[in-house]
Amino acid sequence: MNTFLIHFAIAAYAVTWAIGKLNWFDDSAAMTILVFLVAFTFLWLSSILYDRNYFRKIPKVLGLFFFFLKELIMANLKIAYDIITPRYFMNPSIIALPLKASTDLEISLLANMLTLTPGSLSVDVSEDRKELYVHLLYADDEKVESIKKELKDGFEKRILAITR
């Protein structure tokens, strides 16, 4: 985490330096993002020498981010289809998702991501913090187990790989 903050600051400084020094640099957002990404990538590659853990985690963070975006868009298209067509295809249910995540950060990340993705809305955490109650829109009786497995493999595994 510390390495990330330091790298972030250095890359941001590189951007301001590039704006000031280089005369080919026009002040457009695309250029800024490009310079930032190049600086950040070089710093990330250099971290293999002094922070192996950080070197391994950044690709996982990116993976989680793109997976999250994909799921967000898929969930929206699914619900949009259900709302526009006259019949309901929904079969809502509240399930208890067994949690492997234990700290506050992990649980809240997982709950928030689930709220934004595949037709699910997190309701509450059980008192012993072993289960997360999730309201699902599309949960046929025979599919509940496979949906639970999907949520656990999709989100929880990725989050735990980053935080642990």
Add this chain to the structure above:
Amino acid sequence: MDIDLEFVKEIISSAFILAGVFFMLVASIGLLRLPDFYTRMSAITKGATLGMGMIVIGIGVYFNDTEIMLKILAILFFTLITSPVAAHAITRTAIYKKVPLWKKTDLKEFQNYLQKRELDKDEVEDQLQKNSKRL
């Protein structure tokens, strides 16, 4: 061939904004026609977050300016953090207040929780009565 970059930029940004508006529209129709509180909540959080995000990104592509880009990143970051928390808080309050669920909803795995809630409530009421007697 000469490609007009301004034109391409405008097309991309309008595509983003139109997609965002579409998702927002669908979410608000959903708010009117879905059967119960929880499914509505589900539709509106996802739709509003994605729709707002896409509209804002479209604006960013159109202006293509560093300062505006930074503001837009901040907006995206804070909406992504706050909107699910708000949805979660509202849903939990609804469960506490016993807002009715749709009749088709499957509550098999939720029974435990509801019963516990019920017990807790009785305990709290007992406590309150004792307190009022003491006073």
